[in-house]
Amino acid sequence: MEALSLSEKFALVSEHWRPKVVAQLNGQELKLVKFQGEFPWHRHEREDELFLVWRGRMRLEFCDRRVELGPGEFCVVPHGVEHRTCADEEAHVLVLEPEATRNTGDIVDARFTAPSGVRI
Amino acid sequence: MEALSLSEKFALVSEHWRPKVVAQLNGQELKLVKFQGEFPWHRHEREDELFLVWRGRMRLEFCDRRVELGPGEFCVVPHGVEHRTCADEEAHVLVLEPEATRNTGDIVDARFTAPSGVRI
Numbered sequence: 001m002e003a004l005s006l007s008e009k010f011a012l013v014s015e016h017w018r019p020k021v022v023a024q025l026n027g028q029e030l031k032l033v034k035f036q037g038e039f040p041w042h043r044h045e046r047e048d049e050l051f052l053v054w055r056g057r058m059r060l061e062f063c064d065r066r067v068e069l070g071p072g073e074f075c076v077v078p079h080g081v082e083h084r085t086c087a088d089e090e091a092h093v094l095v096l097e098p099e100a101t102r103n104t105g106d107i108v109d110a111r112f113t114a115p116s117g118v119r120i
Numbered sequence: 121m122e123a124l125s126l127s128e129k130f131a132l133v134s135e136h137w138r139p140k141v142v143a144q145l146n147g148q149e150l151k152l153v154k155f156q157g158e159f160p161w162h163r164h165e166r167e168d169e170l171f172l173v174w175r176g177r178m179r180l181e182f183c184d185r186r187v188e189l190g191p192g193e194f195c196v197v198p199h200g201v202e203h204r205t206c207a208d209e210e211a212h213v214l215v216l217e218p219e220a221t222r223n224t225g226d227i228v229d230a231r232f233t234a235p236s237g238v239r240i
Contacts, residue, residue, distance in 0.1 A: 001182065001201070006172075006192040023196050025168035026218050028148055030194075048145035052126075054192075062121065072126040072174075074150075076143050081121070096216065098146050 006032070006054055009120055010092050018114040019095060019103055031095045032120070033103075035087035040112055042105035043082045049097045050076050056091030060084075126152070126174055129240055130212050138234040139215060139223055151215045152240070153223075155207035160232055162225035163202045169217045170196050176211030180204075 009022050009032055017039060019031035035058050051060065052074035060067040060075055061084050067075050077083050085093075104113045129142050129152055137159060139151035155178050171180065172194040180187040180195055181204050187195050197203050205213075224233045 001180070001185075001187060001195055001197060003187050003189050003193045003195055006194065023170055023194065025170055025196050025198075025216065026148060028146060028216075030170065030216075050143055050145050050150065060121070065121075067121060067123050069123050073123045074126065074143065075121055075123055076145050077121060078145075096145065096148075096150075 006094070010034070010054065012120045016090070017103070017112055018118070019116070020118055020120040022120060024099065027099055028096060029099050029101075029117075031097070033093050033095055035085055035091045035093055036089065037087065039085045040104060040107060040109050041082055041084045042107045044079050044097075044101060044105040046079050047098050047101045047105075048076060048079050049095060049101070050074060051085070052094040052096075054092040054094055056087060056089060058085060058087045058091040058093055061086060126214070130154070130174065132240045136210070137223070137232055138238070139236070140238055140240040142240060144219065147219055148216060149219050149221075149237075151217070153213050153215055155205055155211045155213055156209065157207065159205045160224060160227060160229050161202055161204045162227045164199050164217075164221060164225040166199050167218050167221045167225075168196060168199050169215060169221070170194060171205070172214040172216075174212040174214055176207060176209060178211040178213055179206045179208075181206060
């Protein structure tokens with residue numbers, strides 16, 4: 001049990017779209033992700049996801065709407081809902097979801113699918 | 121699915137130590153709590169808890185150490201570990217834990233035990 005810093009942890013992340021686990025609890029993982037550009041459309045069969053913006057701005061796109069998130073704003077994407085994440089400029093985002101969730105959900109993408117469980 | 125703001129949600133919280141649920145996902149709840157003073161010593165039999173400071177400073181006290189947390193700092197308290205939370209001045213804190221977790225864990229306190237599942 002120790003104090004961990006979001007800013008210090010984000011400083012360790014050099015890649016876009018590749019989640020890094022900073023905490024595990026109750027079968028869930030708190031992950032830090034740097035977003036830039038557009039992520040592929042996908043859905044998660046069973047996993048709900050929470051996105052909370054720490055720095056910058058991001059956009060959640062759904063089939064019928066867009067949700068814009070700035071610093072200190074958050075949104076839950078329920079399981080089964082198709083979505084993609086976008087950021088016109090680099091955004092630092094906290095993601096909360098179950099352990100071993102594949103970042104690209106029901107698809108596998110050579111560029112975007114990242115290894116799960118990578119801790120920093 | 122909508123954008124929710126931590127600052128706007130915290131502005132709705134007028135009481136200290138009484139968690140307000142702002143998101144539910146995967147059987148977990150994201151709660152906002154305003155800390156001020158000292159909370160009773162307790163432990164949670166089965167629930168891990170994550171504390172993330174949004175504004176102000178707080179302190180996690182354990183039997184053998186203290187962990188100081190400022191804005192953007194976080195700490196996980198594993199289940200079974202006796203602890204108490206303290207804040208010399210008001211602190212705004214995000215707490216992540218399973219649904220229906222009692223805030224005072226294994227104790228019931230007339231002043232501090234709060235209803236669970238209160239949404240804002």
